[in-house]
Amino acid sequence: MPTPHTTTLDDSEAWSRLRSQSFGRLAVSVDGHPDIFPLNFLATDDGILLRTEPGTKVEDIESNANVAFEVDHTDEHAAWSVVVRGTAERIRDEESLRLLTAAPLWAWAPGEKSVFLHIVPTDVSGRLFAR
Numbered sequence: 001m002p003t004p005h006t007t008t009l010d011d012s013e014a015w016s017r018l019r020s021q022s023f024g025r026l027a028v029s030v031d032g033h034p035d036i037f038p039l040n041f042l043a044t045d046d047g048i049l050l051r052t053e054p055g056t057k058v059e060d061i062e063s064n065a066n067v068a069f070e071v072d073h074t075d076e077h078a079a080w081s082v083v084v085r086g087t088a089e090r091i092r093d094e095e096s097l098r099l100l101t102a103a104p105l106w107a108w109a110p111g112e113k114s115v116f117l118h119i120v121p122t123d124v125s126g127r128l129f130a131r
Contacts, residue, residue: 009126014082017073017126018043023108024071026050028088030060041069042105048084048119051105058115061088069119082126084119091116 009017026037037057042049048069052058061067065087072081091097100116107113 005130007128009128011124014124014126017080017082018071021071024069027068028057028060029064030056040107047121049105050117051107051113052115053111053113054115078131079129084121085123086119086121088117088119091118
């Protein structure tokens, strides 16, 4: 069986793939241990927007803003993965919140999703795996 071919994505390709999806995984440190939260997202020109509910991930981001966010996709021809590393900040100003409430950013899980987070990227990396 042939070995899959792996290609490193450049920044443009990585962001293009991020923009093509709406679901990923947020990795944070909770009490000194890694934890992962599945979330819907919106890739923007200056980072990643998340809409979530108050709770563990929000509390931990406020004490340790270093995060990673991963998005992937697979089909019969290829698979790819993009990881965004950076700092997350909670958006609090009322004008931004008003605008974000109308943004095309929905959550699949039920519940109040009143918290908006913005990941400011420091590093973006991606790989494509041909089948």
